Amino acid sequence: xxxxxxxxxxxxxxxxLYHGEDPGNIVTPGDVITADTGFMRGxxxxxxxxxxxxxxxxxxxxxxxxxxxxPPKTRYNGEIGDVVIGRxxxxxxxxxxxxxxxxxxxxxxxxxxxxxxxELRRRSEEDEKMMRSYLKEGDLISAEVQNVxxxxxLSLHTRSLKYGKLGQGTLVQVSPSLVLRRKTHxxxxxxxxxxxxxxxxxxxxxxxxxxxxxxxxxxxxxxxPVSHSDREVIARLRNCVxxxxxxxxxxxxxxxxxxxxxxxxxxxxxxxxxxxIADVVDLVRQRMELEGS
Amino acid sequence: MxxxxxxxxxxxxxxxxxxxxxxxxxxxxxxxNQADGSAYLEQGNTKVLxxxxxxxxxxxxxxxxxxxxxxxxxxxxxxxxxxxxxxxxPRGDRKSQEMTSHLKQTFDAVVLTELYPKTQLDIYVExxxxxxxxxxxxxxxxxxxxxxxxxxxxxxxxxxxxxxxxETPIIDINHLEESSGGAEVIMAxxxxxxxxxxxxxxxxxxxxxLSAVMDHVMAGCKDIFNVLNQQVREELVRRTVQDSxxxxx
Amino acid sequence: MADxxxxxxxxxxxxxxxxxxxRDDGRSCEDFRHMEIETxxxxxxxxxxxxxxxxxxVLVGVKVQLSPVDPENPEVGRMEFFLDCSANATPExxxxxxxxxxxxxxxxxTRAYGCPSTMDYPSLCVLPGQQCWLLYVDILLLECxxxxxxxxxxxxxxxLFNTKVPNVTMTKDEGGIELDVSDDPxxxxxxDVTGAPLVVxxxxxxxxxxxxxxxxxxxxxxxxxxxxxxxxxxxxxxxKEGSGSLDADSISDMMESAKKVGVLLNKSLLxxxxxxxxxxxxxxxxxx
Numbered sequence: 001x002x003x004x005x006x007x008x009x010x011x012x013x014x015x016x017l018y019h020g021e022d023p024g025n026i027v028t029p030g031d032v033i034t035a036d037t038g039f040m041r042g043x044x045x046x047x048x049x050x051x052x053x054x055x056x057x058x059x060x061x062x063x064x065x066x067x068x069x070x071p072p073k074t075r076y077n078g079e080i081g082d083v084v085i086g087r088x089x090x091x092x093x094x095x096x097x098x099x100x101x102x103x104x105x106x107x108x109x110x111x112x113x114x115x116x117x118x119e120l121r122r123r124s125e126e127d128e129k130m131m132r133s134y135l136k137e138g139d140l141i142s143a144e145v146q147n148v149x150x151x152x153x154l155s156l157h158t159r160s161l162k163y164g165k166l167g168q169g170t171l172v173q174v175s176p177s178l179v180l181r182r183k184t185h186x187x188x189x190x191x192x193x194x195x196x197x198x199x200x201x202x203x204x205x206x207x208x209x210x211x212x213x214x215x216x217x218x219x220x221x222x223x224x225p226v227s228h229s230d231r232e233v234i235a236r237l238r239n240c241v242x243x244x245x246x247x248x249x250x251x252x253x254x255x256x257x258x259x260x261x262x263x264x265x266x267x268x269x270x271x272x273x274x275x276x277i278a279d280v281v282d283l284v285r286q287r288m289e290l291e292g293s
Numbered sequence: 294m295x296x297x298x299x300x301x302x303x304x305x306x307x308x309x310x311x312x313x314x315x316x317x318x319x320x321x322x323x324x325x326n327q328a329d330g331s332a333y334l335e336q337g338n339t340k341v342l343x344x345x346x347x348x349x350x351x352x353x354x355x356x357x358x359x360x361x362x363x364x365x366x367x368x369x370x371x372x373x374x375x376x377x378x379x380x381x382x383p384r385g386d387r388k389s390q391e392m393t394s395h396l397k398q399t400f401d402a403v404v405l406t407e408l409y410p411k412t413q414l415d416i417y418v419e420x421x422x423x424x425x426x427x428x429x430x431x432x433x434x435x436x437x438x439x440x441x442x443x444x445x446x447x448x449x450x451x452x453x454x455x456x457x458x459x460e461t462p463i464i465d466i467n468h469l470e471e472s473s474g475g476a477e478v479i480m481a482x483x484x485x486x487x488x489x490x491x492x493x494x495x496x497x498x499x500x501x502x503l504s505a506v507m508d509h510v511m512a513g514c515k516d517i518f519n520v521l522n523q524q525v526r527e528e529l530v531r532r533t534v535q536d537s538x539x540x541x542x
Numbered sequence: 543m544a545d546x547x548x549x550x551x552x553x554x555x556x557x558x559x560x561x562x563x564x565r566d567d568g569r570s571c572e573d574f575r576h577m578e579i580e581t582x583x584x585x586x587x588x589x590x591x592x593x594x595x596x597x598x599x600v601l602v603g604v605k606v607q608l609s610p611v612d613p614e615n616p617e618v619g620r621m622e623f624f625l626d627c628s629a630n631a632t633p634e635x636x637x638x639x640x641x642x643x644x645x646x647x648x649x650x651x652t653r654a655y656g657c658p659s660t661m662d663y664p665s666l667c668v669l670p671g672q673q674c675w676l677l678y679v680d681i682l683l684l685e686c687x688x689x690x691x692x693x694x695x696x697x698x699x700x701x702l703f704n705t706k707v708p709n710v711t712m713t714k715d716e717g718g719i720e721l722d723v724s725d726d727p728x729x730x731x732x733x734d735v736t737g738a739p740l741v742v743x744x745x746x747x748x749x750x751x752x753x754x755x756x757x758x759x760x761x762x763x764x765x766x767x768x769x770x771x772x773x774x775x776x777x778x779x780x781x782k783e784g785s786g787s788l789d790a791d792s793i794s795d796m797m798e799s800a801k802k803v804g805v806l807l808n809k810s811l812l813x814x815x816x817x818x819x820x821x822x823x824x825x826x827x828x829x830x
Contacts, residue, residue, distance in 0.1 A: 001570070001572035001573065001802060001803060001806065002572075002573050002574065003573075003574045003577075003803070003806050003807050003810045004574065004575075004576050004577060004810075005577045005578075005579060005810045005811055005813075005814040006576070006577065006578050006579075006814070007578065007579065007580065007814055007817060007818050007821075008578045008579065008580035008592070008594070008826050008830070009580065009818070009821065009823050009825075009826050023530070023533060026526055026529045026530055026533065028440070028449070028522055028525055028526060028529075029440060029445070029446045029447065029448050029449060030446075030447065030448030030449060030483065030484070030485040030486070031485075044445060046405060046445070046447070048447075053447075053448075055405055055445035055446055055447065056440070056443050056444070056445050056446075057440045057443075057525060057529060058443070058529065059529070059533050071440075071443035072443075072529070072532055073323070073329075073330070073441060073442065073443050074442070074443030075329060075347075075348065075349075075442075075443070087547060087549075089547070103347075103348045103349065103350075103409055103412050104349070104350050104411070104412055105350045137547060138547040138548055138549045138550075139549045139550075140549050140551075140552070151410055151411055152409065152410075152412075165549075166549070166551065167551045168551045168552070168554060168555040169551070169552070169555060170552075170555070170566050171552070221550065221551045223550070223551065223554045225558040225561070225562075226555065226558060228562055228564065231558075231559060231562060231564055232564065232568070234566075235564065235565075235566055235567055235568040236568065238566060238567060239567055239568060248532060267568065268567070268568025269567065269568040269569045269570075269573060271568070272567060272568075272569075272575060272576050272596075273576055274576070319829055320829075321828060321829050321830070324828050325597075325599065325630065325684070325685050326597050326685070327597060327631070327632070327685055327686070327687070328630065328685075331630070333827075333828035333829070335827075335829075338585065340584075340827070342628075342630060342684065342828065343630075344629075344630035346633050352633065366636075368629050368636055368637070370626075370628060370629065372601070372603065372626065372680065372682050373603070373624060373626060373678075373680040374584060374586060374587045374590070374603025374604075374605055374678075374680045374682075375584075375586060375603075376586065377586055379605045379607070379678055379680075383626045384637075385637075385638075415629070415633050415636070417628070417629040417630050417633075417636070419628045419629075419630050419682070419684070421584060421601065421682075422584050422585065422586055423586075
C-alpha cells in the first residue's frame with residue numbers, strides 16, 4: 001500500500017538539454033514561407049497575395065515542389081494504407097462507426113470485413129441483422145485505411161487475416177504524430193508481448209498469440225486469464241510507452257525495447273514517478289544517439 | 294472614485310507601469326493531456342486557461358452541421374473565486390454569453406474553417422483570476438491553445454485593451470483602470486497583416502482621441518505578439534532538435 | 543465522470559488483473575497513483591490549492607465572508623461547497639452538463655464535513671447568535687482521469703490548510719456592535735484541519751476491490767463505496783454508489799481498506815503541506 005504525494009514545485013522544468021540553433025525551418029501561423037509561386041501547397045499552408053503562408057506552428061517540409069508544415073501535435077489525418085486501431089461506437093445501416101481519434105468518425109463497411117469462417121459471399125440481410133454478433137459497441141479492432149472520402153471521413157477494412165477484433169490486452173493512447181509510418185506495425189516483441197502501433201496514436205499491447213488462430217479473423221476472443229508474467233511484461237511496456245510519449249519521443253519497436261531494457265532496474269509501478277520516467281527516457285535518448293551516429 | 298489618479302504627474306500608473314507598458318506575460322502550452330490543445334496564460338494578475346477539442350464529429354443534432362465549414366463552439370466561464378467578490382454562477386449570465394459570442398466571432402474570422410466541413414471545434418476558456426483584460430487574455434490563450442492543437446489559422450489573434458486618461462492613451466488596463474469610468478477600447482488583431490477582427494469601445498471617448506488610442510492599442514497587440522511568438526518558436530526549436538536526434542531509419 | 547466504453551475482452555483483462563493484485567500499470571490494489579499538490583495559487587482567495595492525480599486535475603478556492611448565523615446552530619461557523627465542472631475537462635460538461643456530478647460530490651463533502659469534530663466550527667463564530675464566518679469552498683474540475691472524489695477532497699483539505707481568515711475587531715457603540723475586518727494581510731488566523739476528513743473511494747471489481755481506480759477500472763466496476771476518513775481512522779460519512787449490489791462482508795472488507803489507506807493519505811498530505819510551508823517558495827501554478 002503506497003501513497004505518493006509530491007509538491008508541484010519539485011517538478012523539474014523538463015528536458016532542457018538541447019540548446020540547438022534555429023534550424024531555420026520553424027514557422028508559426030502567419031509566417032511567410034516563400035514568395036516563390038512555383039511551389040504547390042501542402043498541409044498546414046495557405047496562399048494569400050501570391051505568397052505562401054504557414055497556417056500552423058511547426059516545421060516546414062519540402063518534398064520536390066510540395067511545401068507543407070508539420071505541427072508537433074494534431075488529430076490523426078488518415079492516409080490510404082495506414083494501420084489504425086479503433087473502437088466501435090455505433091452500428092448503422094450495413095456499417096460500423098468506429099472512433100479513431102480523427103476529425104470525423106471512421107466507417108467500417110459490412111462488405112469490408114471478413115466473415116467468420118472465412119467465407120466469401122455476398123452479404124445478405126441475415127448478415128445485417130447479425131452485425132452485432134460480429135462487432136458490437138465498445139469492441140476494439142485493428143484495420144487498414146481503405147479510402148479517404150472527400151469530407152475527410154476514413155473508410156476502413158479488415159480484409160486481411162492479421163486485422164480484426166482485438167482480444168485481451170491494454171490500449172494506450174498517445175499523440176498520432178509520435179507514430180511514424182513504417183513497413184510493419186505489428187510486432188511480436190522478444191520480451192514476451194505483442195504490440196500494434198496504430199498510426200492514429202492508439203497502441204495495443206497484448207500477450208503473444210502462440211498459434212495464429214486468425215483463420216476466423218479473431219471473432220472468438222480468448223477470455224482465459226493471462227499469466228502473471230505476461231501481465232507484468234504488458235504493464236511494464238505500457239508504462240514505458242507512456243513515459244516515451246510524455247517526453248514526445250517517437251515510438252517504434254526499437255525505442256520501446258530500449259525503454260523496456262532501461263526500465264528493468266525499477267519495479268513496474270515505480271515507472272509512474274516523474275524522476276524515473278526522466279531517467280529512462282534519457283537512457284533511451286543516449287542509446288539512440290549512439291546508434292544513430 | 295474621485296481623487297484616484299490613473300496616471301500620476303510623473304507618468305506612472307497605479308501599478309507602477311508607464312502608459313504604454315504591458316503587464317508581465319507568462320504562458321505554457323500543452324497543460325492538459327486529454328484536450329487536443331490547451332494553454333495557460335497570465336497577463337499580470339489575470340490568469341486564464343484555454344482548452345480546444347477537435348475538430349471532431351458533431352455531437353447532438355447533426356442538423357447543426359455546416360456543410361462547408363467547421364462549426365466553432367465557444368464557452369467562456371469564470372471560476373467563482375476569480376473575482377474579488379465571489380461570483381455565484383460561473384457562466385450562463387449575460388456577460389458570459391456576450392463574451393462567448395465575441396470569442397466565437399473572433400475565431401470564426403481567423404480559423405481556416407473551410408478545411409473541416411461538417412465537423413465541430415470546441416474552444417473552452419476558464420478564467421481563474423480576473424484582474425481586467427479578461428477578453429484579451431482569453432483570446433490570447435485560445436490562440437495558443439489552437440496552435441497547440443495544430444488547427445490551421447491565418448495568423449495569431451492578439452487582443453489588447455486600452456483607455457484614455459489625462460490626455461494620454463494607456464494600454465493593457467487592469468481591473469482598477471477598467472472600473473474607473475474612463476473609456477475602454479478593446480481590439481483583437483492579426484498582427485502580421487494588420488487586420489482588425491474585433492473592435493469594441495465602452496463609455497465615452499472624444500472622436501479626436503480615438504485614432505490615437507487605437508494606434509497605441511494596436512502597438513500593444515504587436516508587442517504581445519512578439520513576446521508570445523518568441524517563446525513559441527523557442528519551444529518548437531527545442532522539440533525539433535530532440536526529434537531529429539532520435540529519428541533513425 | 544467520462545464514460546469509457548470498453549470491450550468484453552478488456553474488461554476481462556482488468557478483472558483478472560485485479561484478482562492477481564497486479565493492475566494494468568503495475569500497481570497493487572491499494573496503491574495510489576503519483577500525486578502533486580500545491581497551495582496558494584490564486585491571490586483573490588483566502589486560500590487555494592491544486593491537486594494533480596495522474597490526469598485528474600482539481601483547483602479549489604476558499605473565500606470567507608461574514609454572514610448571519612444558521613438559526614439551528616447559532617454558535618458555530620458555516621461551510622458551503624460548490625463544484626464547477628469546467629468544460630476544459632470534457633466537452634460533455636459544457637453548459638449544464640456537469641450539474642448532476644456536481645450535486646453528488648457537494649452532497650458527500652457537505653456530509654463528510656458536517657460532523658462537528660472535523661473542523662473547529664465554534665472558532666469561526668464571530669458574534670454568537672448573530673454573525674459568523676461562512677467559508678465558501680469552490681471546487682473547479684479541470685481534467686477527469688478517474689477517482690474524482692478523492693482528488694477533490696485532497697484539494698479541499700489542502701485549501702483549508704492554506705486558508706487565512708482575517709481577524710475581526712469588535713467595537714461597541716450605541717447602535718450595537720461594530721465588526722471591523724482587518725485589512726492587514728499579516729493579521730489572520732489559520733484553520734485547524736487535523737480533524738478534516740479525506741474521501742477514499744473503493745471500487746468493487748469482480749470479487750475484489752481497488753483504491754484509486756483509473757477511468758478504465760471505474761468502467762469495469764459496478765459498485766463503489768466512498769468513505770470520509772480522518773487522520774485517526776474515524777469515519778465521518780459513507781456512501782454506496784453504483785448499480786451493482788454489495789454483500790455485508792465485502793462492505794466491511796472495503797471499509798477496512800479504505801480506513802487504512804485514508805489514514806496514510808491524511809498523514810502524507812499533512813507532511814507534504816508542512817514541507818511546502820517550510821520551503822515558502824512562490825507558487826508554480828500551471829507554468830511547469
